[in-house]
Amino acid sequence: PLATTAELLARAAADRRGLPAFNVITLEHAEAVAAGAEVAGTPVVLQISQNAVAYHGGRLLPLARACAEIAVACAVPAALHLDHVEDFELLRAAPAAGFSSAMFDASALPHAENVKATAEAAAFAHRHGLHLEAELGRVGGKDGEPPLPAHAPGARTDPAEAADYVAATGVDALAVAVGSSHAMTSRTAALDLELVARLTAAVPVPLVLHGSSGVPDGQLRAAVAAGLVKINIGTALNTAFTPALRTALAELPEAVDPRKVLAPARAAMAATVAQLAAVVALTEGQ
Ligand code: G3H
Numbered sequence: 343p344l345a346t347t348a349e350l351l352a353r354a355a356a357d358r359r360g361l362p363a364f365n366v367i368t369l370e371h372a373e374a375v376a377a378g379a380e381v382a383g384t385p386v387v388l389q390i391s392q393n394a395v396a397y398h399g400g401r402l403l404p405l406a407r408a409c410a411e412i413a414v415a416c417a418v419p420a421a422l423h424l425d426h427v428e429d430f431e432l433l434r435a436a437p438a439a440g441f442s443s444a445m446f447d448a449s450a451l452p453h454a455e456n457v458k459a460t461a462e463a464a465a466f467a468h469r470h471g472l473h474l475e476a477e478l479g480r481v482g483g484k485d486g487e488p489p490l491p492a493h494a495p496g497a498r499t500d501p502a503e504a505a506d507y508v509a510a511t512g513v514d515a516l517a518v519a520v521g522s523s524h525a526m527t528s529r530t531a532a533l534d535l536e537l538v539a540r541l542t543a544a545v546p547v548p549l550v551l552h553g554s555s556g557v558p559d560g561q562l563r564a565a566v567a568a569g570l571v572k573i574n575i576g577t578a579l580n581t582a583f584t585p586a587l588r589t590a591l592a593e594l595p596e597a598v599d600p601r602k603v604l605a606p607a608r609a610a611m612a613a614t615v616a617q618l619a620a621v622v623a624l625t626e627g628q
């Protein structure tokens with residue numbers, strides 16, 4: 343059934359479990375996320391980024407409506423989140439498009455401008471019943487950004503600054519830079535777990551890990567144990583999907599019907615979702 347991000351985050355935080363949030367690019371992604379979460383038996387967030395909206399010609403509604411229908415039909419609670427929004431106009435479209443939450447990303451702006459823009463975004467969000475996530479300290483690795491090494495100076499969120507930022511902006515969740523980086527295709531990130539614990543103690547709202555595809559299972563479990571709640575996973579779906587698609591295309595060189603090659607690629611994504619959702623929600627072996 344369709345749930346709100348706020349209720350899923352509150353429940354996950356109370357249970358000290360992670361809430362897996364997967365990035366959706368195509369309809370196949372959304373179907374795989376729902377199918378994988380059902381296998382894992384965990385609540386899930388389907389998230390669409392501003393970049394994914396741009397891929398669909400700047401149109402939010404087609405994919406958002408598909409995700410909403412998939413969430414309604416899902417056997418586990420599923421919420422809709424609009425991810426990495428930099429364009430305020432896109433944020434304005436979120437409530438009517440069925441999203442219960444959004445991440446407003448002003449992390450590339452100088453600090454004072456980040457605070458001002460994010461406070462405005464939070465005020466808008468709260469007037470329209472949206473839960474708002476924001477980011478302090480650059481996670482790095484987004485399209486068009488110079489690569490930022492996981493341990494680069496400046497790629498860490500300071501706990502005292504984070505507490506001030508949440509108080510100044512009124513955001514409901516905070517994405518923090520603790521050693522992960524976006525778009526990693528190998529799981530070699532080393533999280534600063536001691537910093538995670540200090541951030542958890544200092545910040546009164548749920549913490550969000552971005553760039554989780556590059557984080558090994560053990561580190562994900564430890565990060566959740568140390569207090570991270572929403573765990574954003576995007577690239578891992580594509581590192582499952584694209585090679586499976588390539589294999590299917592090679593095995594079926596005569597295939598014309600895209601379903602023949604998309605079905606195994608979608609199934610590969612669903613398997614990855616099931617595995618990672620169980621790790622994040624700490625339900626493996628239960
Ligand atoms: O907001 C989305 C996530 O941070 C995804 O990052 O593609 O590196 O897993 P990832």
Ligand code: ZN
Nearest residue numbers: 524552553574
């Ligand atoms: Zn992200």
